[in-house]
Amino acid sequence: MSADDFGRLLGAVAADFVKTGDGHREVNITWLYEDPTCVSYEAVVTDRDSVAWTASSVATFSKRDGHRITPEEVFSCDEKQIKRLMWQYRGDLPMEVSSPDALYVGDVAFIDGWVIVIGPARGTSGAEYRLRYPEIEKWLIPAKGEGYLSR
Incomplete structure (x- = not known):
């Protein structure tokens, strides 16, 4: 991702998270992981009014063409199995x-040694379900080289 692309990403995130009123909103964007094929970021938004409400989102982008990686590009199993894995690693x-059937499968990203899936939890519209890579490898699309996405 070029510096211009990253600047546009930050601008889009900022536009999505404009807050008005008496509340306070904090947005943190963190670089999570990078290998020769992809780069991952996390955004955590915390709203504080009478209570604190957080939402996490993650994204992994292909360095080859800049597209955002989807669950279908990571997992070789169906959504029901992904939900079972999320439940197991909650x-x-x-x-x-x-x-697990009541969960939803949100964005996915990579951290070194983990596959992150965003889903629901109490007090958040997006929580991180950290799936340990070696333990879930049989449900992932096999890599054909170095890095998570080398196929």
Whole structure:
């Protein structure tokens, strides 16, 4: 991603997160991971009015053509299995649902050794489900070279 592209990305994020009124909004964008094929970023938005509400989003971009990686480009399994993996790796996320079927599969990204999937949890519209790479490898599209996306 060129510096111009990244500047446009930041501008788009800022435009999406304009806050009016008495509340306070904090937006943090963090570089997460990079290899020869891709780069990953995370955006965490915290709104503070009478309570704190957070939303996380992640994105991995192909260095070859700049497109954003989708779950279908990462996982070789169906959405139901991805939801089961999210449920298995939910850790201590406070859940408002009682089964994996009620989750949704959001954005995906890579951190070295992890596949991150965004989904729901109590108090957030986007929580990170950290799926440990070696343990979920059989549900991923196999790599044909170096890096996560070399196919």
